[in-house]
Amino acid sequence: MISPSHIKQYDVAGPRYTSYPTADRFVEAFTEDAYIQALAQRRVSRWTQPLSIYVHIPFCESLCFYCACNKIITKQHKKSTEYLRYLSREIDLNIAHLGRGQTVTQLHLGGGSPTFFSDEELTELMTMIRHHFELPITGEYSIEIDPRTVDAQRLAHLAALGFNRLSFGVQDFDEEVQKAVHRIQPAEQVFDLTKAARQLGFNSINVDLIYGLPKQSTESFKRTLDQVVELKPDRVALYAYAHLPERFKPQRRISQYELPSAATKISMLSDAISTLMQAGYIYIGMDHFALPTDALAIAKKQGRLHRNFQGYSTQADSDLIGLGVSSIGRIGATYSQNAKGLAEYYDHIDQGHLPVARGLALSRDDLIRRAVIMAIMCHGELQYESIELSYMIRFNEYFSQELTALKEKEQAGMLTMEQDGFKVTEMGWFFVRAIAMVFDRYLQIDTNRARFSKII
Template sequence: MHPLPTELLRRFDVAGPRYTSYPTADRFVEAFGPADLAGALAQRRGLSLPLSLYVHIPFCESLCYYCACNKIITRRHERGADYLDLLAREVDLYLEQLGPAQPVTQLHLGGGTPTFLSDAELETLMAMLRGTFQLVPGGECSIEVDPRTVDAQRLRRLRELGFNRISFGVQDFDPDVQQAVHRVQPAEQVFGLMDAARAIGFDSVNVDLIYGLPKQTPRSFARTLEQVACLRPDRIALYGYAHLPERFKPQRRILAADLPDAGGKLAMLTQALEAFREAGYVYIGMDHFALPGDALAVAQRQGRLHRNFQGYSTQPDCDLVGLGVSAISRVGATYSQNAKTLDDYRDHLGQGRLPVVRGLALTRDDLARRAVIMALMCQGQVLFESIDTAWLVDCREYFAAELEQLREHEALGLVRIDGDGLQVTATGWYVVRAIAMVFDRHLQADRNRASFSRIL
C-alpha cells in the first residue's frame, strides 16, 4: 500500500456513491414494478445461469444510533416465524418464474440482525432455500453476526447449516464510543468468538469497523486498531460514519458536538491505512482489506474481483435475487427493490405478486458506463478495446469529456491514461470512488450528492 498524502485526503473528502450498482439506487423509479421484474426473470428461465441470493432479515433487539439500515426494533422473537412465512411466499413466486433448482453460487444473509432468528428458524430458512434453489457445493454462504447474539455453540450451528463465512459487527472497541452509539459489547467477547470461529473452521471471518463515531478520537481509535491487529480477522471492512440525521431518525440521538471534526476523522483514516499496511493486509479497494491468503485478495490478484449490493465478491458477475423487505435484485439489464415496510411487503405477497415497488430498466448508455465503473472499482483499470467490443462504442470518443476531466487526476498521480486504456495508480486506488464518479452521467448532470456518504 502506498500512503495517501494528507492534502489528497482533504481534497477528496467529498460525498459520493459506493457503486454497489450503476445507476445507483436513488435513480430507481416507481414506474418499474412486478411485471417488469417478471419479464426480466422470464428471459433467463431454463438457462441454468448461476444466481446470487440475498436475504434481508430486518429485526434487531436494540437500536444502534449510527445505523442507516432498514430495520425493525423489537424483542418479540415470535415475529421471526411470521416473517419466514412471508419469505416462503416470495420464494414460491420466484419458483413460478424461474423453475426449480436454479444454481446459486453465493448466498448472503444481512439485516438488521440475521441472528435475531433462532437456530430452528435459520434451519427452516436454509431448508426453504435449498428446497427451491440448488446451492452449489463450494459456493460462498455468508451471514452477518451481531456478537451480542451468539456464543461458540451458535457459531458451530451456523457452520453446520452451511455458512462458511461470517461477519462480526464490531465498529469500535472503546467503551465510551460503544455507550455513545448504544452498542455495548466487550472486546473479550469478540476475541472469544473469533477464536471459536477459527476452531470451528469458517473459511473467512470479517470484522466491520466505523471511524468518525461520537466520542472517537485518534488516540482512542488507535487502541481499537491495535486490538483489531491482534484479533487478525481474514477481512476488515472500514467505513466512514455518515451523519445524516435528517434522513436516518436513529442518528438524531447522536449529539453533533460529540462527533470528531473533519481533521480528526481524516487522522483516524490515515491511522487505519497505516495500521493495516503494517499488519500485512492487502487493500482490496473502497473500505475493504484482506490478508494475502484470503479469497478476496487472491481474486484481486487474479483479476476475478466483482462487486454487487453486498460489496466486493469473489463470485463471477451474475444475476442477484434479493428476498425480504427492502431487498434489491439485479436481473439482466434491470434493478428492482422490494417494499420497504413490512406491511407493504405483506400486502404485495397477499395479492400473489412480487413485492417490487420501484426499479430501473438500464439503457445502453447505462450498461456501458456500468461496465467502465465496475472495471475501475474491481480491477482498477479500463481497457478500451474490451469496452469497445462489448458495447459497440469507441471509448476514446464516447467518453472524451470524461477522459479530459481525468487529466487533472492524472496530474495528481491518481490515474494513467494512454491509447490502450485507463489505469488507477496505487495512490489513486484509495479514491477510486472519486475516479468512478467522473463516469456517472446522472451524478455529473445534477451534482446532487447530499444523499451519499463521504468517500473517505
Template sequence: MNVATVEPVSAELLRRHDVAGPRYTSYPTADRFVEAFGADDYVRALQQRRSGAAALVLPLSLYVHIPFCESLCYYCACNKIITKHHDRAAEYLRYLGREVDLHTAQLGVGQTVTQLHLGGGTPTFLSDAELRELMAMLRRSFNLAPGGEYSIEVDPRTIDARRLDTLAELGFNRLSFGVQDFDPAVQKAVHRVQPAEQVFALVQAARERGFDSVNVDLIYGLPQQTPESFARTIQQVNELRPDRIALYAYAHLPERFKPQRRIAIAELPGAAGKVAMLTDAMARFMGAGYVYVGMDHFALPNDALAVAKRQGRLHRNFQGYSTQPDCDLIGLGVSSIGRIGATYSQNAKTLEEYYDAIDHGRFAVVRGLALSRDDLVRRAVIMALMCQGEVLFESVNLAYLIDFKSYFAPELEAMHELAEQGLVTLDDSGIQVSATGWYFVRAVAMAFDRYLQADRNRARFSKII
C-alpha cells in the same frame, strides 16, 4: 490496483474533494431506481433468465434480509425494525417462504446457487429453530452448490459458541461480525456496548469449528473517535487476525436516518481526522500482511477475496466486494435489492407493504431500473475503477463496440484534471488510479456517472472522505 504504500493526503485535496458522492455498490445507483419499474417488469426479467442461456451457465446469488434488531445502534442506516418480540420472526418467515414460491414458479425448482448472504438488521435475531426453517426452505427450492460461499452477519451480543455449532451445521461457512470499534467511549456514544473479550472468544470458537472465513466490520468517523483511539482498535483487530476486514466510513445523514439524530455532531471527527484514521488503518493492516482489496476491504492473501483480486475477478455488488462478477442476484425480504440480467429491483421497504403484496400473490417489487446500453458501458468503466483501479480502453472498446476516447471525451477531460492532482495517471492505453487517488476513488468514478453529472444535487449521498 495494489497499493504498496500509504501516501499523505494534502489539506488542499481534502478541501477540494470533501463532497458527497455514491459508494457505487451498483451503477446506476439505487437512488436512480424508478417506480415505473414494478413487479410485472421483474417477472419479465425472471422469465428472460429462465428462457435464456443464463439459466444454464450462470449460477444465482441469494440475499435474504432479516430486518429485526433487539436494540438500536445510533449510526445505523440499514432498514431495520427494533423489537423485543421474537414472535414477529415466525410471521416474517412465512412470508419469505411465499416469496420464494413466487420465484420458483417463474424459474423452476433447483436453480444452482453459489452464494448466499443473510443480512439485516440482525439475522441472528432468528432462533436456531427459525434459522433451520429458513435454510430448509431455501434448500427445498434452490440447489445450494457444494463449495459455495454461504455467509451470515452476526451481532456478537446475540450469539455464543453453541449457536456457532448451529450455523456450521446449517452450512454457513463464512461469518461477518459487527465490531465497528473496540473503544468503550465510542461504543457508548453509538449505543452498542460489546466487550472486546467477547468478540475474541467468538472468533476463536469460529476457527475451532472450521469456518472458511471470518470478517470483521469496522467504522471510522464515529462520535468520540480520534486517530489515537482508533489506532488502538486497529491494533486489537490485527491481534484478532480475521480473514477479512471491512473498513467503512461513517455516513452522517440524520435527515434520512432518524437514529443518527441521537449523535452529537460536535463529537464527530472532521475530514482530516477521518483521513488520518484511514491512512493509519491502511498502513497497519498492510503492515500486518493484509492485501488491500479495494475501497472498503482488506483480506489475508489466501482468502478468496484476495485471490479474486489477484486474478482480476473482483466485482462490486449491493453487499460490497464479491468474488462472483456475473451472478444474477435474487433479493428476498423487505427492502431487498436484486439484479436479474440488465435490471435492478427493490422490494417494499415496510412490512405492511411487503406483506400486502405477497398476500395478493405478487412480488413485492416497488421500484427498479432496466439498464440502457449507456448504463451498461458506464457500469463497466466505474466497476473497473472501483475493483481493479484501472480501465483499459481497448477492453471496453471490444466489449461494447465503442471508441472510448470519443465516447468519453468530456470524462477524459476531467481525468486530465485529476491527473494534475496526482489522483490518476492517464496514457494512450487507459486510466490508472494512484495510491493517493485511492482515497478519492469515488471521485474518480463520479466523473463517469452520467446521472450525477446531469444532476448536481448530491445531498442524498454521504461525503466521500
C-alpha cells in the same frame, strides 16, 4: 501525501457504487411484470451466470445510533415467525417464474440482525431455500453476526446449517465510542467467538469496522486496529461513517460536534491501510482488506473482483435474487427492489404478488458506464480496449468530456493517464469514488448529492 486542499476540494458527497446506476435512480415504473420477465428470460435462456441470494432480516433488539440500514427495533420475537412465513411465500412466487433447481453459489443473510432469528427459524429458512435451489458444497454461504446475540453453541448450529462465512459487526472496540453509539460489546466477547468459529472450521471470518464515529480519535482507533491485528480475521471491512441525520432518524442522537474532522478521518483511514498491510493484509480497495489466502484476495489477484450491494465480491456478473423487505436484486440487465415497509411488503404477498416496489431496466449506456465504473472501483485501472471490444465503441470519442475531466484528477495526483488507459495512484484510492463519479451520467445532469455520504 494528502494536503488539506485535497480534502477540502474532494471530500464531497457521492455514491459508493455498489451498483451503477445507483439505487436512488430506481423508478416505480419498473413493476412486478418487468421483474417477472427478467426471471423468465433467465429460465428460458438457461443463462450461465452464477446465481446469488440475499435475504434481508430487518429485526434488531436494540438500536445502534449510527445505523442507516432498514431495520425494525423490537424484542417481540414472534414477529420473526410471521416474517419467516412471508419469506417462504416470496420464495414460492419467485420459483413460479424462475423454476426450481437453479444452482446458488453465494448466499448472504443480512440485516438488521439475522441472528434475531432463533436456531429453529434459521433451520427452517435454510430448509426452504435448499428445497428450491441447489447449494453446492463449494458455494459461499455467509451470515452477519451481532456478537451480542450468539455463543459458541449457536455458531456450531450455523456451521451445521451450511454457513461457511461469518461477518462480525464490531465497529469499534473503544468503550467510550461504544457508549456514544449505543452498542456495548466487550472485545473479549468477539475474541472468544472468533476462536470458536475457527475451531468449527468456518472458511472466512470478517470483521466490520467504522471510522468517523463520535468520540473516535486517531489514537483510540489505532488501539482498535491493533486489537483487530491481534484477532486476525480473514477479512476486514472498513466503512466511513455517513452522518445523514436528515435521512436516518437514529443518527439524530449523535452530536455532530463529537464527530472527527475530515482530516482526522483521513488519518484514521491512512493508519488502517498501513497497519493492516503491515500485518499481511491485501488492500482489496476502498473499504475491504483480506489475508492473501482468502478468496477475496485471490479474486483480486486473478482480476475477478466485482462490487454488488454487499460490497466487494468474488463473483463478477452474478445474478442476484433479493428476498425480504427492502432487498435489492439484479437479474440480467435489470435491478429491482422490494417494498421498504413491512406492512407494504406483507400486503403485496397477501395479494399473490411479488413485493417489487421499484427498479430499473438498464440502457446500453448504463451497461457501458457500469463496466467502466466497476473497473475503477474493483481494479483501480482501466484499459480502453476492453470496453471498446465489449461494447463496440471508440472510448476516446464516447467519453471525450469525461477524459477531459480526468485530467484535473491526474494533476491532483489521483491517477496516471496513458494513451490506452489510466491507473489510480496510491493516493487516488482515498478518492476513488470521486474518480468513478466522473463517468456517472446521472450525476452530470443532477448535481443534488445531498442524499449521498461524504467520500471521506
